[in-house]
Amino acid sequence: MTVEATIEVAGLRKRFGSALALDGMSFTVQPGQVTGFVGPNGAGKSTTMRVILGLDAPDEGDALVGGRPYQSLPHPMRYLGSLLDAGALQPSRSARGHLLWLAYSQGLSAKRVDQVIEEAGLADVARRRAGGFSLGMRQRLGVAAAMLGDPLILMLDEPFNGLDPEGIVWMKGFLRSLARRGRAVLVSSHLMSELEDSADHVVVVGRGKVVADISVAALLAAAADGRVTLRTAAVSEAVIVLDRAGAAVTANGDGTLTVSGLPAERVVMLLSRSEVPFSEVSGHRVTLEQAYLDLTRDAVEFRAEPATEAAP
Amino acid sequence: MSGALLAARHPDPRPGRVSFAQSLRAEWVKFRTVRGWVIAMIVAVLLTVLLGIFAAGNVNIGCQNGPNAPVLTGRACTPRYPIGPGGEAxxxxxxxxxxxxxxxxxxxxxxxxxxxxxxxxxxxxxxxxxxxxxxxxxxxxxxxxxxxxxxxxxxxxxxxxxxxxxxxxxxxxxxxxxxxxxxxxxxxxxxxxxxxxxxxxxxxxxxxxxxxxxxxxxxxxxxxxxxxxxxxxxxxxxxxxxxxxxxxxxxxxxxxxxxxxxxxxxxxxxxxxxxxxxxxxxxxxxxxxxxxxxxxxxxxxxxxxxxxxxxxxLVAGPGSAGPTSTFEQPLAGLFIGLIAVMIVGTMFFTVEYRRGLIRTTLAADPRRGRVLAAKAVVAGGVAFVVGLAAAILAISIGLPRQRNQGSYILPVSTLTELRVIVGTAALVALAAVLAVAIGAMLRRSAAAVTAAIVAIVLPFLLAVTVLPASAGAWLLRLTPAAGFAIEQSIPNYVQAPAVFSPAQGNYPLSPWVGFAVLCAWVAAALAGAYILLRRRDA
CATH class of the missing domain: 2.60.120.200 (Jelly Rolls)
Structure with missing residues (x-):
């Protein structure tokens, strides 16, 4: 059986009592890249992931993994590895015991279990009760479980939670390496900053639907909006020269000016011709977080977001 | 680590759906990797055996064959009863x-x-x-x-x-x-x-x-x-x-x-x-x-x-001719082992809900009916072994002890002995399956454990202790506790002059009918669990 490394979510609607958790959620996860699934708590990220895994039934819409419903996949963990909740462990069962039953359920051997234990760096604690694990160790165990079947698709819900800085760097590198090998990766987070340097694509959601579905490069370019940052000691001369050329100039107060309306090469040429000294001219850089805030500034959905998590 | 998890893209050696054998193996590993459950099963055997033996107590039987004969005790006093054409006393x-x-x-x-x-x-x-x-x-x-x-x-x-x-x-x-x-x-x-x-x-x-x-x-x-x-x-x-x-x-x-x-x-x-x-x-x-x-x-x-x-x-109990006892008497402590087995049986399902582990289970094996079946088979299988071990130990220790004290054990056929022992194991197994199904339906440990014990152990205990015989008999007809009848080795002969009551180990339904009542309850509980598992979000 050939299953493509994609997740397609189309028109999902789901209501929990009076709360509308999903309101027409639609997006696609492509192979070979890390897709960030971003939105505030309660935006419907976890519910969408549960629907993808066939755990929750949507009122409307479909979620397909490689073109098929998850439930119809033979040995599903060999196609899609998932980590929904790192705390979902029987506390008195050892890490190895936890991985062993999962492996057997997929027709995998104990050898594969020992392999992922070794690779997840859990060899020293594999026979200890999982109940005594720190959140970071549980996240590692959860990732090891998701990787048991060496799946084409990996889906992780808030994997950065509880990780120390070293763990966050490791997780980002791990996600990137998966994408490089052609896997499709869907990673949810309520903090855009966590996805800096790892996500290639983001699906931004709020109130149960997609607000933006955009590549990270395009998102950053849109947020930069062609602006140029200029560092100069001769602020007033520079403003006069650039204003005469038709650019809008704002002072940032830290000795830099933001210039919009002119490309960087033209700014350099104008300043050089007028002999205005400057130490730096560069394209304006925004963080993913800033781009996210720009993007969502006008989205009504993000204002007065209900505090309640939509999931039960 | 990052690259290593992906190091070997291994081909699927056993393509196809998750087979039932794989589901069973996974659930068995789940069971055996929780040490508390394994210990509880051993404790269930020990409690059943010990309670069964000590419930019989230390009976001191003395006798004297004639006014000047020496007073004998224990085995020497065991009465001899004629054996009928069917092998019964x-x-x-x-x-x-x-x-x-x-x-x-x-x-x-x-x-x-x-x-x-x-x-x-x-x-x-x-x-x-x-x-x-x-x-x-x-x-x-x-x-x-x-x-x-x-x-x-x-x-x-x-x-x-x-x-x-x-x-x-x-x-x-x-x-x-x-x-x-x-x-x-x-x-x-x-x-x-x-x-x-x-x-x-x-x-x-x-x-x-x-x-x-x-x-x-x-x-x-x-x-x-x-x-x-x-x-x-x-x-x-x-x-x-x-x-x-x-x-x-x-x-x-x-x-x-x-x-x-x-x-x-x-x-x-x-x-x-x-x-x-x-x-x-x-x-x-x-x-x-x-x-x-x-x-x-x-x-x-x-x-x-x-x-x-x-x-x-000849039957045991009041009105019978002497200090007689039945083959199944050493199994009197079974209810306590049953409580331990049923607690573990319900927890086998409810802890997964408590921890959210049920989502991992259903992501690994999305066919929910089969997850239920695998859990039922594993819990039932373990409980069967527990019941079998408890029955064999209790009887092989308890009966010789009673004989040495001078009790007469009413003889029954080998087939009946087999029915009592294997039936006891099956009773424990069905109780465990009932507990699993109740756990799947109620999802909360405390509620499910209570419900499981109220369903089978409580009616039994009430019937054999405080309830009037007629009320007790109705409980033992209608509730899953009817299954205890499988333990009764001597039928309730209408023509025997003994007092028949649940307290004496006499059940209102015949062994297999009582067992069938329990089976019906288990089937109904499994059906309910299946429907709810399918219908509810995990």
Whole structure:
């Protein structure tokens, strides 16, 4: 059986009592890249992931993994590895015991279990009760479980939670390496900053639907909006020269000016011709977080977001 | 690590769906990797065995064979009971007015009266005469009528037509078989005619209210009857038992009784070579305490026969003939092991809900019915082994201990012993499956454990302790606790004079019917769990 490394979510609607958790959620996860699934708590990220895994039934819409419903996949963990909740462990069962039953359920051997234990760096604690694990160790165990079947698709819900800085760097590198090998990766987070340097694509959601579905490069370019940052000691001369050329100039107060309306090469040429000294001219850089805030500034959905998590 | 997790893209060695064997293996690993559950199973076995043995207590049985004989204790006192043709222990003691009958033939009589005397436990204080201090009244299972037997040895094969004190006309044969004939008591105005006919090994019984219109009551096949049998009139009357309901259970008192019947119109057909009647205590009657109560007297055509004793299967408990116990008695502690098994059975499902692990389970194996089935099979299988180990240990330790103390263990066939042991294991297994299903439905440990115990252990405990026998019997008919019936080795013989109650290990339903009631409950619970699992979000 050939299953493509994609997740397609189309028109999902789901209501929990009076709360509308999903309101027409639609997006696609492509192979070979890390897709960030971003939105505030309660935006419907976890519910969408549960629907993808066939755990929750949507009122409307479909979620397909490689073109098929998850439930119809033979040995599903060999196609899609998932980590929904790192705390979902029987506390008195050892890490190895936890991985062993999962492996057997997929027709995998104990050898594969020992392999992922070794690779997840859990060899020293594999026979200890999982109940005594720190959140970071549980996240590692959860990732090891998701990787048991060496799946084409990996889906992780808030994997950065509880990780120390070293763990966050490791997780980002791990996600990137998966994408490089052609896997499709869907990673949810309520903090855009966590996805800096790892996500290639983001699906931004709020109130149960997609607000933006955009590549990270395009998102950053849109947020930069062609602006140029200029560092100069001769602020007033520079403003006069650039204003005469038709650019809008704002002072940032830290000795830099933001210039919009002119490309960087033209700014350099104008300043050089007028002999205005400057130490730096560069394209304006925004963080993913800033781009996210720009993007969502006008989205009504993000204002007065209900505090309640939509999931039960 | 990041690259290493991906190092080997391994091909699927076993393509296809998650097979049931894989689901089973996964659930088995889940079970065995929680040490607390494994320990609880071992504890369940130990508690069952220990409680079963100590519930029997330390019985000190003493006896003395004669006024100057040494006092014996324990095993030396174990009474000997005759064994009937079916291998069961029997009471076989009656007064017999008989003569040999050669080949085929028949005997017909009219019974014009059945009266009796009985004691209540105080008669020995009245002195040597066993009749002194007794009151008038015929006990319900006093028996008098016609009997045809291979010999007068205890436990011999027989067939009999009789009137009884309170159960109308009956045909009985070989101790365990009993068929009702005409209802009502015998009085001067309402006599009963009885007839027994032999044709080869087939004995046929008839009754009549007028001597002209005869009804067939039943036939008995007594294989291996000798050419010449002993036939004639008999009377016998089992101990009188008074049951007084107490605060907890019932207390019982018993004493000897005597039945006296008057026969006339004796008609013999076939070959009766002796040509006259002889009367004596038959069966084990010669050694029984009612010996002094048997006699016969002829006046004209009427024959009066008096006797004491019984011709019936031996059962345990009050009213029975001695310190007897049953094969399943050492299993009395099973309910406590059952509680442990059911707690683990429910937790097997509920902890997954508590921790959110159920989502991992269903992501690994999205077919929910099969997850339920795999959990049920694993829990049931483990519980079966627990039940089997507990039953084998309890019986192999408990029975020799009781025998050494002087108790008589009522013999049952090997097949029945097997049914009790394997049935006990199956009972524990089904209870575990019920617990799994309840856990799947209720999802919360406390509620599910409570529900599981209320379903099966509580009705059992109430029935065997505080509830009146009739209320207890209804619980043991309707609730999953009906399955306990599979443990009962000696049937509830209507014709045995014992007091049958759940407290004595007697269940209102027969073993397999009770077991079927439990199976029905388990099936219903599994169906409910399946529907809810499919319908609910995980």
């Amino acid at each position: 029997v009471t076989d003691s009656y007064y017999f007015v008989r003569q040999p009958m050669a080949g085929n033939g028949s005997i017909t009589v009219r019974v014009t009266s059945l009266t009796g005397l009985h004691g209540g436990g105080n008669e020995h204080a009245a002195g040597q005469n066993p009749l002194a201090g007794m009151s008038k009244g015929v006990v319900p299972w006093a028996k008098a009528g016609l009997i045809l037997t291979s010999s007068t040895k205890p436990g011999a094969a027989y067939a009999a037509m009789m009137v009884t004190g309170g159960h109308g006309v009956r045909m009985e044969y070989d101790y365990t078989h009993d068929t009702a004939g005409l209802p009502g008591s015998v009085t001067a105005t309402s006599a009963r005619w009885l007839r027994l006919t032999r044709t080869g090994d087939t004995i046929t019984g008839y009754d009549s209210a007028d001597g002209r219109h005869w009804n067939l009551v039943g036939t008995a096949q007594l294989s291996g009857l000798p050419a010449t049998v002993q036939a004639g009139m008999f009377a016998t009357s089992p101990p009188y038992t008074v049951s007084t309901p107490g605060v907890i259970g019932t207390s019982n008192q018993s004493g000897p009784s005597q039945a006296t019947a008057v026969f006339d119109d004796v008609t013999l057909r076939g070959s009766w070579p002796a040509g006259g009647w002889a009367g004596d205590n038959a069966g084990s009657g010669a050694a029984s305490p009612g010996t002094g109560l048997g006699y016969y007297r002829k006046s004209g055509t009427a024959v009066t026969v008096s006797g004491s004793g019984d011709i019936a299967p």
